[in-house]
Amino acid sequence: MLAVTSSGVRLARFAPPLTLAILLGPLVFGLAGTALPALGYLPELGGKHLTTDHFSTLTAVPGIARSAGLSMLIGLVTTLVSLAAVAGFVASDLGTRLFSRMRRLISPLLSVPHAAAAFGLAFLIAPSGMIMRLLSPWATGLEQPPDLLIINDPMGLSMMAGLVAKEIPFLFLVTLAALPQTAHADTMRLGRSLGYGRISAFVFLLWPSLYRQIRLAVFAVVAYATSVVDVALILGPHLPPTLPVRLIEWMNDPALETRFLASAGAVLQLGVTLATLLAWVLIERLGGFLTGLLRDRGLRLRSDLALRLMARTVMLASVLAVFGGIAVLALWSISGLWQFPDALPSGFTLRSWMRALPQMSDPLATTLLVALLSTLVALALTILCLEREYETGRGRGGNALLLIYLPLIVPQISFMFGLQVLSIWLGVDASLGALVLSHLVFVLPYVFLSLSDPWRAQDRRHDQIAAGLGISRGRALLHIRLPMLTRAILTAAAVGFSVSVGQYLPTVLIGAGRLTTVTTEAVALAAGGNRRVIGVYAFMQTLLPFLAFAIAMGLPGLIFRNRRGLRV
CATH class of the missing domain: 1.10.3720.10 (MetI-like)
Structure with a gap:
């Protein structure tokens, strides 16, 4: 991590403009890359x-x-x-x-990613879903699923x-x-x-x-x-x-x-x-x-x-x-034959998992790699920015907070199209670096917002004592502040990891179909209707963030098991 040494502390002065460039650069270029083709200018396709x-x-x-x-x-x-x-x-x-x-x-x-929650709700409220199965036939008298348009209804209620x-x-x-x-x-x-x-x-x-x-x-x-x-x-x-x-x-x-x-x-x-x-x-x-x-x-x-x-x-x-x-x-994901209106399948099997895992290996590896890289970069930039704020004594500002939220307020689809055009023009489409950068635009705001309050709430007297003992700022950060904030840092990392896992549109557009993740594969299966395979992918999509949060909650207890003051 960049902020663990004195040189890292000095680098903190460059972190705010770099973070601003990462947040706003893709936004500005993406909007421009969307607006120009909308106005007919895209020379590669004859629009001059x-x-x-x-x-x-x-x-x-x-x-x-x-x-x-x-x-x-x-x-x-x-x-x-x-x-x-x-x-x-x-x-x-x-x-x-x-x-x-x-x-x-x-x-x-x-x-829980939005797509996984959407699949879960669909499996609950569909005409042949779990709720109807639990009510049939004793309450509804139905032996076949009702002919009702619940999922994909015209008003968008589901x-x-x-x-x-x-x-x-x-x-x-x-x-x-x-x-x-x-x-x-x-x-x-x-x-x-x-x-x-x-x-x-x-x-x-x-x-x-x-x-x-x-x-x-x-x-x-x-x-x-x-x-x-x-x-x-x-x-x-x-x-x-x-x-x-x-x-x-x-x-x-x-x-x-x-x-x-x-x-x-x-x-x-x-x-x-x-x-x-x-x-x-x-x-x-x-x-x-x-x-x-x-x-x-x-x-x-x-x-x-x-x-x-x-x-x-x-x-x-x-x-x-x-x-x-x-x-x-x-x-x-583990069901065998499961006919309506049975509340439970007639048997359980891991056949769906055995068939899906070999095909899932590449999307799973891409998901983990992109999520880890984007989270680590976001975490390093966030710590450097907060360290710079800590050094200068400047508190939070309304404009800064607005800029942090800006990539979340502007609709993804409005600037991701432009980013796709830009990545193709630069020849970096479907590359790992471009995909990590596109995820970082959305991971960084959540990591910053998750870590900023605990960081700002630190007691500065610890640093004053360290300075009185002749300890440099870098060593104080490494040996005092970061250990005390381990739980908050891991929680912020888990949040960033979860946000990356759930990204669909950036992966589809920047990945160009050649870099796929568990999320894009799960959504692609929505049109197929094979509930067992959808269950495998959607449950895996949910399992990854849960594991990240489980590590964030359990690891500090293991690290600080002999330090009473850092236990929760």
């Missing part, structure tokens, strides 16, 4: 003059308005339901035993459900990180003493300051939900599909001239995401106005049991959906 004809062609595509509108609707509904559930549960149960238990239940769900189940853990953990920055205990106690119910006390007194802390994370959820590809391929509607799915179809079209149309569509996707974010800001303003109006009218909402039960139900349902889906994936 700027034109708006491709946008005219885009507007004439049948169903394009519905695809764009559906993407907006999914982004708004997903974010609204997820945020309302998290806020309602925190308001209802903050400080209770149930809150602590839910925190332990939800935390591991952050490591896709919204899958996204809500995954975004609730993210927003919940972001809220937990923001709570210590507010006087939540005193504020809630004050509200209760004035006769407010728990929900109204939270909404009127605590929520405004808390929401300001998590607002950028909410924007990231809005942007992701409007532009997600893998979940849309698994759970989303097909006739027409969401806008990102249509863009992928155009990019994969053998007719190369459709690249111009795809680039125009990617610009439209950027506009859709920005319009959705603007709509969300309007919802914020409307919510603030209504909250102030109800507060000024003296609403106490003392009887809020129904709202509290609703929030608890949604939170528990999200936990059960993800954990239950993972369990069903594991069950299908």
